[in-house]
Amino acid sequence: MTDPAAPPQTTRVRRCPICNKPRVEAHSPFCSTRCRDRDLVRWLDEGYAVPGPPADPEMDN
Known part of the structure; x- marks a missing residue:
């Protein structure tokens, strides 16, 4: 019995x-392979950024 x-x-x-x-469980948290791939492209094209201190260009050497 349920509580009213x-x-x-x-x-x-x-x-x-x-x-x-x-969402579709097979592609979670996305709905399709297309949306999953679009998200990956955003990461690879630096469309997303992880917050942190500014990078020092001289540290890349």
Whole structure:
């Protein structure tokens, strides 16, 4: 028996961070291979950045 005072359970649909379509378990957290690959390209093209202190160009030597 359920508790009448308990809030109703809702199933929250998780969304793809690229196109906002529902996620597919096989490509999680994305909806498709295409969105997964688009995300990878953003990382490789330096579209994303991890916060941190500014890099010193002289340290690359």
